[in-house]
Amino acid sequence: MDYKNAGVDIEAGYKSVELMKEHIKKTMRPEVLTNIGGFSGAFSMSKFKDMENPTLVSGTDGVGTKLKLAFILDKHDTVGIDCVAMCVNDIACAGGEPLFFLDYIACGKNCPEKIAAIVSGVAEGCVQSEAALIGGETAEMPGFYPVDEYDLAGFAVGVVDEKDLITGKELQAGDVLLGIASSGVHSNGFSLVRKVFSMDKETLDTYHEELGKTLGEALLAPTKIYVKTLRGIKEAGVRVKGCSHITGGGFYENIPRMLPDGVRAVIKKDSYEVPAVFRLLAKEGNIAEEMMYNTYNMGIGMVVAVKPEDVKTAQEAIAAAGETSYIIGQIENGEKGVTLC
Secondary structure, eight states: OOTTTTTOOHHHHHHHHHHHHHHHGGGOOTTBOSOTTSSSOOBOGGGGTTOSSEEEEEEEEEOGGGHHHHHHHTOOSSHHHHHHHHHHHHHHHTTOEEEEEEEEEEESSOOHHHHHHHHHHHHHHHHHHTOEEEEEEEEEOBTTBOTTOEEEEEEEEEEEEGGGOOOSTTOOTTOEEEEEEOSSSTTSOHHHHHHHSOOSHHHHTOEETTTTEEHHHHHHOOOOOOHHHHHHHHHTTOOOOEEEEOOTTHHHHHGGGGOOTTEEEEEOGGGSOOOHHHHHHHHHHTOOHHHHHTTSOTTEEEEEEEOGGGHHHHHHHHHHTTOOEEEEEEEEESSSEEEEO
16 A cells, blocks of 8 residues: 555656646746745745835635536636635735735646646736745645545735725725726636536537627636736826725625725716626526625726726726726715615
């Protein structure tokens, strides 16, 4: 008896690391001090030296049951983008710059090519957010996970000068809410998605005219990363007063998280067109509108609050970053919360 007969293939692990290296190299930053494959990742603090009061910000998350679609479609090169996005968007939401990322993959059987495909997506997410992929772990766990399934999670660390933290404390009536478009469902609410649509290859490979693509392509579209967009707003001289990453819990849970006591967000639902994938989901699942806004991003992946006089500059910066924005509402005096009208 040996470890391989017990279900853990050490040689496959070595091969996975070798296949990963070409993707990981794309994410390197000058501050990275260690080589790929070490026991830990070292990152120089030289990035912080010119800040008045450098402050670390961090985020951790996974991809959730969206992975089930990747299993069915045997497409594993985009879920890594989702994993990075879920972490770095939260860091950017606080005004921070992501510095480095670590991933964790747990699988029933280590298939080096599949693991490398997953990591290629992680690396692409790191490239998009300019975070270095400085470490990770691939755990082969036979008997715990089915041989053809895996879980994926990650952890990111960023930095911001304390004076540039986005806290929402200065929000006041009259501030304008800008919504930055999402790429689709992103990485939340897939347990409900999987109840609405049959989770089989035939269903997911079905082309829908209103989507302009197959259902699987629409649902598996990777989460948009907003790091460079938010940086562009800052570099344009606009102070983002509040910021909300619209993830699980949709509008009703996430927007109040950026609000101080005494003000509420008022969102106009007709200020932009809800993407077709959400309309199809609501129709096929007979899901009430309130539940949709309480579960999904409904086409808005990030909400930023700015002064009225900064709206034009902010929208120009968002457009320059290649993203689409809408004026979706404003801040009003009242009980802390959100009104959709």
